[in-house]
Amino acid sequence: MSTNLRAIHVELASCEVCEALVRFKEPAPGETCLCPRCEFPVELRKPNSIARTWALVLAAFVMYIPANLFAMMVIKQGGQSESDNILGGVITMLNAGWYPVAILIFIASITVPLAKLVSLTGLLISVHLKSHWNPRERAVLYRVVEVIGRWSMLDVFVLMLLIGLVQLGNLMTIEVGRAGTYFAAVVVLTILAARSFDPRLVWDALEDET
């Protein structure tokens, strides 16, 4: 059963923790409106959603560059040292004939973070422009962005397993390169960016001109 009403029209807010509908009264400065069921602060919309998401997306874009340029992994073997950045690792896998794994790493480490950042940028711009274009498809896009984010941790976990396993002194040692920290930053920033974006803004924008 549904109505044509949206919660914001009748000053109802949805509690983010327990999903209760809460009668929202604009709180006095320094106070917050609390959910009667779970006693956590309730807001009509995620606070400063647009500004926060922009900040996190831009920061992630900046971190994405060194994450891909610098070496992710350093292999030290018999006095020699060899280092690979993310793309280098993919190419090594391709040369070895491991096509499925090469494609997997390429998608998880290079495509997923970039696709997330581009999608969030697109969503932010569409909200700025008060776009009426396919809100349902944009809602789906946002949900995809939320779900795929975690898979960019793949390369980080591989690195962690390799480092734990390959510590054989002079024989062979694997260490993490400079890109590791930047890559971790990209993962965390994109996850936080996806979470700070409020998908309801897409639908709010549809109503502004009518």
Add this chain to the structure above:
Amino acid sequence: MGTGEWIACRSCDQLLHVPVLKTSERADCPTCGQVLSRGRPDSIQRTLALSLSAIILYGVTQSTTFMTFELQGRTQEAKIITGILELFADGKLPLASLILVTAVVAPFCWTAALLYASLPLTFKVVPPGIVSVLRWCQIAQDWSMLEVLMLAVIVTYVKLATLAHLGFGPGAMALIPLLLALTAAGDSFERAVFWRRLEQLRQ
């Protein structure tokens, strides 16, 4: 209106009345397609059973040998924590902390939170601090990424298989049922059911 409750879709803010659903029924938002609620009448008992198995399997996964690596007669054994400690020792604090959270801390907090909420509620007791636990449960679930670790195990195997002899310890074996239990626990956990039970018990 019958039973059920009014909610606002978390994705588009549409006001909707969601009835109490039967097993395997699902309610989607007619406006934006967001899944609003899934029918899990026995959510609490199921979550209890699955989180209990998950916490035992978690113990095995973390405390036993995860993988072994053999090169020219030398063998190295590693647990999940081994690589993380190596990273900490190497001074890679942000990377090491991120892995520690996503592969060790968050999965534990998530499982423990599910167990802490579902065990007393099954016996109609309200445990202290349940509200905070249910809130933190969501955050822990977001940062728990063991399924990605599973894929990473496969990739690591492929990467090193040509180089040396690789073996899996009991930890890696336990990861497979652990993931099954965690995924099923996540599926059976329906927050609306927990909150409804909590409200009933408080009255």
